[in-house]
Amino acid sequence: MVRLENWTPLEIDPVGIGGPEELVQRLSELGPRELTGLLAEEKALVFRGFDVTAESLSAVLAQLLPNRSGQDAGACGRTVDAVFRTETGRPETTVWPYHKMSAAHAWPTRLAMYCDTAPLTGGESMVVDAEGWLAALDPALRERLLPGVRYVRYFHDGSGIGESWQGAFGTDRREQVELFLDGTGDEWVWKADGGIQVSRVLPATVRHPITGSEVWFNQIHRWHPAGSGPREVLWRMLPEEQLPWNATFADGSAIPGHTVTEICGRGIATAVDIPWNRGDLMLLDNVSLAHGRRPFTGARRICVAMSN
Known part of the structure; x- marks a missing residue:
């Protein structure tokens, strides 16, 4: 198995007056161009x-x-102003690493x-360092x-498991659904x-837009039943063509469950844990x-914002 040197984020601590005022001042002095280069080099910056x-x-x-849209963001946790709260359902479970919106x-x-x-x-x-994740996978799978x-998404006609197409597209007219989908590609x-x-x-x-490095960038293990926790039960209940969510090879052939398990395992083996205060x-x-x-106890409220 190919392994890259373990990655860790760059941690930045106060050195002056402290507080958010110092952080804003230091980021302002750094400037957007330098920040872009620093993030490309370090991959993550943790401010404590x-x-x-x-x-x-x-x-x-x-x-x-x-x-980021909505520059005047309100209180953390609101879904307005481009700041939203992460879901805390099933705190006893692990959320497997993924790239935000990589199936779009x-x-x-960037995520903050x-x-x-x-x-x-x-x-x-x-x-998880996505370059290392890719390097750790079987070359035959990469090929x-x-x-x-x-x-693949399946929307039923009003009766079934998952979402109906009427609810998903906000109409009961097929021609409107077709018009919308034709515009998405x-x-x-x-x-x-x-x-x-x-x-x-x-x-x-994909290739990183700045470094040019090829990285693992998909959501196979989040869409495929073998990697999606409770949805694995649906795999045993429903025909494959009626699964609400699924991931296959590009030609439509099935990805074996053991392959998804291997993908998850290779990623999680190199994960770096970032504790929160x-x-x-x-x-x-x-x-x-x-x-x-990671699983947790008590309350956990992490707010997320994103931009290109």
Whole structure:
């Protein structure tokens, strides 16, 4: 197995007046161009000890995410102003590392994660170097995935497991659904049972826009039943073509469950845990790094903003 040198984030602590005021000043002095280069080199920056609050978060994000929409972000946790709270459902489970929106046609290049409430125990963010993840995979699998990954959604006709197409598209007229899908570039087909299957093929790897490094960048293990926790039960209950979510090879052939297990294992083996304290902030390169979450107890409130 090929392994790269273990990666760790760059941690930045106060050296002057402290508080969010120092952080804003230092980021302003650094400037957006230098920050872009530093993030490309380090992949993640963790700011500790600056005591960032929900009220001061907006000023910090204005420096970290200059292209973020909604510059005057309100309190942490609101879904307005481009700041939203991460889901805390099933705290006893692990959220496997993934790249935000890597199953979409476009994705953010930067994520800012802010700790408003630290968990009692656990709850670390797991980050995985995507270049190392790719290098750790079987070369035969990498070759098989050269044409890409097919992400498949199935929407039933009002009765079934998962979401109906009427609810998903906000209409009961097929022609409106077809008009919308034609504009997305996705493939679609109406099924004999009245449902619709929608799919798209996206790359399994991408090149980092600054460094040029090839990295693992997909959500096979989040869409495939073998890697999606409770949805694995659906795999045993439903025909494959009626699974609400699925991932296949680009030609539509099935990805074996053991392959998905191997993908998860190779990624998690190199994960670096980032513990959280109230007021901590992390700027993450969403292309270089995948991120997930360890199980936790107590309350855990992590707020996220993103930009290109």
